[in-house]
Amino acid sequence: xxxxxxIRAIAGGIxxxxxxxxxxxxxxxxxxxxxxxxxxxxxxxxxxxxLLGSKVPIYKAYPLSVISGLLLAVCSCTILPLFAGIxxxxxxxxxxxAFLYTAPATNILAITFTGSVLGWDFAFARIALSITFxxxxxxxxxxxxxxxxxxxxxxxxxSSACKTPDVPTKLTGTRLFLFFASLLAILIAGTAKFEDLLxxxxxxxxxxxxxxxxxxxxxxxxxxxxxxxxxHAWLSETWGFAKSIIxxxxxxxxxxxxxxxxxxxxFLKDYLGTNTIFxxxxxxxxxxxxxxxxxxxxxxxxxxxxLGMAKGPLLAYLLADPVISLPSILVIRKLIxxxxxxxxxxxxxxxxxxxxxxxxxxA
Numbered sequence: 001x002x003x004x005x006x007i008r009a010i011a012g013g014i015x016x017x018x019x020x021x022x023x024x025x026x027x028x029x030x031x032x033x034x035x036x037x038x039x040x041x042x043x044x045x046x047x048x049x050x051l052l053g054s055k056v057p058i059y060k061a062y063p064l065s066v067i068s069g070l071l072l073a074v075c076s077c078t079i080l081p082l083f084a085g086i087x088x089x090x091x092x093x094x095x096x097x098a099f100l101y102t103a104p105a106t107n108i109l110a111i112t113f114t115g116s117v118l119g120w121d122f123a124f125a126r127i128a129l130s131i132t133f134x135x136x137x138x139x140x141x142x143x144x145x146x147x148x149x150x151x152x153x154x155x156x157x158x159s160s161a162c163k164t165p166d167v168p169t170k171l172t173g174t175r176l177f178l179f180f181a182s183l184l185a186i187l188i189a190g191t192a193k194f195e196d197l198l199x200x201x202x203x204x205x206x207x208x209x210x211x212x213x214x215x216x217x218x219x220x221x222x223x224x225x226x227x228x229x230x231x232h233a234w235l236s237e238t239w240g241f242a243k244s245i246i247x248x249x250x251x252x253x254x255x256x257x258x259x260x261x262x263x264x265x266x267f268l269k270d271y272l273g274t275n276t277i278f279x280x281x282x283x284x285x286x287x288x289x290x291x292x293x294x295x296x297x298x299x300x301x302x303x304x305x306x307l308g309m310a311k312g313p314l315l316a317y318l319l320a321d322p323v324i325s326l327p328s329i330l331v332i333r334k335l336i337x338x339x340x341x342x343x344x345x346x347x348x349x350x351x352x353x354x355x356x357x358x359x360x361x362x363a
Contacts, residue, residue, distance in 0.1 A: 016257025037238025069102025094142030312360015
């Protein structure tokens with residue numbers, strides 16, 4: 001009996017890793033690492049700090065963070081290199097957290113898919129609450145850790161002052177915009193669900209053609225606009241992000257796969273079939289520590305509903321699952337520290353549990 005459980009658990013972990021590698025690494029995670037590396041090596045620091053810095057007014061920084069997230073259909077793990085890139089480049093904790101929260105939770109494709117599968121009441125509740133939570137959690141974290149953020153900004157300024165002057169570059173103005181637009185387009189092309197929209201054959205052809213054209217454009221930009229020093233710096237930063245994030249992601253995904261395979265068969269009906277604080281909390285914790293690729297949470301929620309999950313806990317799960325997972329928690333802790341990560345996770349758990357409880361009372 002114990003051997004069967006262990007074999008099933010290990011198989012679940014291996015399957016989770018396999019699913020992640022085949023669905024995410026090549027077309028999602030690798031482009032995200034290259035964008036993060038380019039932000040650190042090539043993006044002028046003042047560009048980030050002027051838009052998302054800790055001293056930028058709330059009415060400017062947070063809407064920009066949310067709008068940026070709306071354009072990206074990425075999961076809670078793929079967004080991590082981008083979060084690391086803007087944070088390391090000078091973005092304030094609050095706006096960076098708002099971006100981290102919004103991208104997997106409220107991107108346009110996820111909301112449309114939610115509406116078509118679960119109903120537009122779920123979709124509207126999801127987008128309104130997710131945007132509200134992203135901004136609120138970002139502001140709360142920024143207020144709680146203001147002193148730490150100010151010290152980090154001072155350390156970053158001191159570090160920048162010690163660096164040697166930048167070498168002359170061709171990557172300025174319009175070229176800088178086009179370069180990052182090309183990188184972002186590659187990420188979007190890799191994550192977009194062309195097969196769902198156009199069918200498996202035509203969708204696959206459109207994806208391949210789009211990726212080939214974008215990669216050719218990127219090769220031209222790199223060869224014409226980047227010096228050897230800039231190219232080396234970009235690749236070095238990209239590798240730095242990858243080697244610090246990927247091991248934690250793999251460990252987290254493996255553990256999440258083990259936990260998922262160990263769930264009892266009647267778990268949903270027995271524990272999540274009523275709209276109680278306990279049921280909503282369990283749904284949130286399940287969504288918080290499990291890992292599912294982006295958009296997979298929607299058909300999973302549809303299945304949960306058919307198996308007897310109440311609407312309140314279902315919304316609570318839907319709000320928590322795309323935003324955070326055990327793999328992302330491990331990486332976020334490394335990026336911003338244990339205290340900030342703990343508060344971030346607790347706020348997500350509290351906000352989404354209450355949201356599910358309130359929604360379930362009226363649904």
